[in-house]
Amino acid sequence: MKELKIYSGHIRNWKELCIALGVDNELPREKREEEIILKAYEKWGGEMGLHIHGMFSFAIFDSEDSSLFCMRDPFGTKPFYYYETEDGKMLVGTTIREIMEQEGFCKELNQKMLQIYLTMTYTTGEETFFKGVKKLLPGRFLVKRNGKTEIKRYWKPEFRPDNSKTLEEWADELHSTLKSVMQEVKEDGEYVESFLSGGVDSSYVLALSDATACNSCGYNDERLDESHLAEKTAEILDRKFNRCLIEPEDYFAAVPYVMYNMEQPLGDASAVAFALGCIATAKNTKICYSGEGADEFFGGYNMYRNAERYGDNLKTFYVGNTNIMKEEEKQKILKKYYDGFLPIDLVESIYAENEGLDPLSKMSDVDIQVWLEGDIYLNVDKMSRAAGLEVRMPLTDLRIFDIASRIPSKFKVNEEQNKVVLRTAAAKVLPEEIAFRKKLGFVVPIRMWMADSRYNKDVIAKFNSESAEKFFNVDEINAIFEEYIGGNSDNWRKVWTIYTFLVWYEEYFVKR
Numbered sequence: 001m002k003e004l005k006i007y008s009g010h011i012r013n014w015k016e017l018c019i020a021l022g023v024d025n026e027l028p029r030e031k032r033e034e035e036i037i038l039k040a041y042e043k044w045g046g047e048m049g050l051h052i053h054g055m056f057s058f059a060i061f062d063s064e065d066s067s068l069f070c071m072r073d074p075f076g077t078k079p080f081y082y083y084e085t086e087d088g089k090m091l092v093g094t095t096i097r098e099i100m101e102q103e104g105f106c107k108e109l110n111q112k113m114l115q116i117y118l119t120m121t122y123t124t125g126e127e128t129f130f131k132g133v134k135k136l137l138p139g140r141f142l143v144k145r146n147g148k149t150e151i152k153r154y155w156k157p158e159f160r161p162d163n164s165k166t167l168e169e170w171a172d173e174l175h176s177t178l179k180s181v182m183q184e185v186k187e188d189g190e191y192v193e194s195f196l197s198g199g200v201d202s203s204y205v206l207a208l209s210d211a212t213a214c215n216s217c218g219y220n221d222e223r224l225d226e227s228h229l230a231e232k233t234a235e236i237l238d239r240k241f242n243r244c245l246i247e248p249e250d251y252f253a254a255v256p257y258v259m260y261n262m263e264q265p266l267g268d269a270s271a272v273a274f275a276l277g278c279i280a281t282a283k284n285t286k287i288c289y290s291g292e293g294a295d296e297f298f299g300g301y302n303m304y305r306n307a308e309r310y311g312d313n314l315k316t317f318y319v320g321n322t323n324i325m326k327e328e329e330k331q332k333i334l335k336k337y338y339d340g341f342l343p344i345d346l347v348e349s350i351y352a353e354n355e356g357l358d359p360l361s362k363m364s365d366v367d368i369q370v371w372l373e374g375d376i377y378l379n380v381d382k383m384s385r386a387a388g389l390e391v392r393m394p395l396t397d398l399r400i401f402d403i404a405s406r407i408p409s410k411f412k413v414n415e416e417q418n419k420v421v422l423r424t425a426a427a428k429v430l431p432e433e434i435a436f437r438k439k440l441g442f443v444v445p446i447r448m449w450m451a452d453s454r455y456n457k458d459v460i461a462k463f464n465s466e467s468a469e470k471f472f473n474v475d476e477i478n479a480i481f482e483e484y485i486g487g488n489s490d491n492w493r494k495v496w497t498i499y500t501f502l503v504w505y506e507e508y509f510v511k512r
Contacts, residue, residue, distance in 0.1 A: 001063045002041065004034045008078045008094040008381075009056030010392060011036055012184035017052065029187070041069065046141050049074060049154050053184070053397055057136070059092045067145040068092070074155040075293070075396055076138030076373035079381060083133045090144045095385075096133055096263040108132070109509060112338045114471060114501060116346070118325045121267030121497050122374040125346045129264045129504075138373050155398075156353065157368050159361040162406040170411055171424035174403050178425070181399060182208045185289070185392045192392075193281065194289040196241075198229030200419065201291030201300070203434050204426040205394055206237060209289055213240035215281045217273050220245070224445045233434055244280035246273055248449045252458065255503050261386035262378070265504035267324070267497035269446045271379045278387035288389055292376050293396035296367045297404035298422040299360060299412030307359035307413070314362055315351040319343040320371040324493050333476040333498075346370075360409040447492045451485055459495065462502040467510060472498070 011017065011033050018025040021039040023032060040048040041060055049056075049071055057080035059070040068090055072080045083091040085104030093099040100107060108131035113123055126134045136142055139155035165173075186192050186209075194206045196214035206214055214234050218227030227243050234241035251272055258275045259265060281288055295301055301321065310318065317323070323343075331337045347366055354365045377396075384391040394400075411421045417436065427435035449455050463481055468474050477498055484491035 002038055003061045003063070004037055005059045005061045005068075006092060006094055006098070007034065007037065007056070007058040009033070009058070009073070010054050010185075010390065011052055011056065012054040012181070012397070013052070015184075020051075046071075046152060046154055049139070049141070050398075053181075053399065055393070055396070057094050065145060067143060069141065069143055070136060071141040071154075072136045072138055074139045074398055075368070075377065075401075077377045077381065077393065077396055079378065080136040081128070081133055082136060082142065084149070088147055090149070096128065096130060099133060100130075106132070107509075109505075111336065111471070112341055115330060115334065115338055115341055116343055117265060117267070117501060118330050118334075118494075118497060119323060119343045120320060120370075120374070121322050121324055121493070122371075122378065123264055124320070124343075124370045124374045138369070157365050157401070157405065159354070159357055159365065159405045161358070161361070161408040163408055167411050167421065167424060170403070170407050170421045171428070174400070174421060175425040175428050177399055177403060178204075178394065179208060181394050181397050185394050186210070186287075190287055191285055192287045192289060193242075193285040194239075195277070195281070195291070195391075196230045196234060197291075198226035198233070198437065199291070200423055200426050200430070200435055200437060201294040201395060202230075202289075203233050203237075203430055204294075204422070205289050205291045206233070206239065207426070207429040208394075211239065211289060213242060213284065215242045215244065215277060215284070215288065217244045217246055217277045219445055220247070221445050221448075229437070233430075236431060236434070242280070242284065244277050246276055248445075248452070248455045250276060251444075251446070251449065252455050255458075255500070256507055257386075258383065259500060259504040260507045262382045262504070264378075265501045266375065266379060267322075267493070267500045268375050268379060269444045269496055271383065273444050274379055275383040275386070278383045278389050278391075282387040282389040286388065286390060288384075288391050290380065290391050290393050291395055292380060292393045293372070293400070294419065294422055296364055296372050297395070297401055298407070298419045299364065299409065300419045300422075301367075302418065304360055304363055304413050304418060305415075307363050307409070310359055310363075312359075314359055315344075315348075317344065318363060318366060319347050320366055321375070322371070322493075324497055333472050333480070335471060335473060358409050360413060446496060447489050450492055450495060451489075459499050462499055462506075465502065465506075467502050467505050471501075471505075 017036050023035045055073050055077035057072045057078040081093050081096050083099050091099045091102045110129050110131040113129045140153050143150045192211050193213045194211040196202045196216050216227040216230040219225045231241045254272050258272050350366055354362050380391050407421050423435045480494050484495050
């Protein structure tokens, strides 16, 4: 007998799967998705992840041979963790805390991950900050049978540029496909709102949705507040606009909440703003759309314009979207430095896979497998779940990526613009000034706030704490902080990355 032990996710193409698998489509969502997963496993086994569109991670226990089958969706939108106890028992969970609560778990810090974190501001690869707790990586399934653990890969990003189509033809294909996906991401009777920034991705999703309201975060500093752009978009699309005003006091007060619910430290300053946005949005709805995936699939980041200049040199330094500290600096500030444990080594296998591709495709491949999983999707899952909100990301879909993987790089990034195909598609339902608006990113005024003595008291306290003494040469990290206060604002990311680790460490290893 097969039993679904744990599951987190949302299945988009449930109607066609109900027909293919003989599942009653009148079942409540929870029971229906359970039946789909169990029957898909019986029919397709390890390839079932190619047939299910949406987000998912789960574990199936088969009592006939006492085996455990675990799977994570192709892009890693839903986390999955596993841990083997001393007596060989496998503990699994869609959160780390689920594993920590089970018998046989021993909590130990995996200190060497700090070395990776200080460069990347998140964790990548299988290992986590908890010794022995591993991530099942995206597009993989795990089988535990007869005391043996085997992990296989059922999907990986592959780029196959097709030069036979025009820009307009690509835009038409993307637009028609996204319209089809949008029909699946919401069920009859569900009330869904949408996150909205000033950018094209969330605006495009909103325009194609039937969401009657949208939500944005804003600040009192107009120089860094793009919520006014979002509000104009909402007016044009005739949707109700909700603005979550984030004050610096609220932002800093939320950091421990964020690090605890994130379960591992995350040095992305936008995560705190997103957490506050999720809490505010959850007061109005339990389901919300968001636009993640478009930048990595379609060439959205400004740094992608340098791809050709980087050329084959990428594999010597490009580890993903962030690269905060060099090895020399880490050697200086860390009390324990692990020789031969380098971030670039963690992406070596990705570069081996994409040998022969153009530089932009290589950068996208790294970001899809590393940055999206380690930062973006982790943040969305953990912060929405903590707030009691379910975030659905229509642009993160195998059918959307299939199109992106075939679009030549010249139609993704050019000298004037990024995400060219996506913007051209979006212009079918949005005014050109929105569809082709310059990318701003999710801006947080932390660069200024953290230099303000009204708000940085806890940062100073953490930098001089017993926890800091345990891991860092305190004089060195304080020198980085003082240089930042003295006017080197580029240091803010280093300060924030160290600070978030210390907050996280105290949440999990001092307070508890």
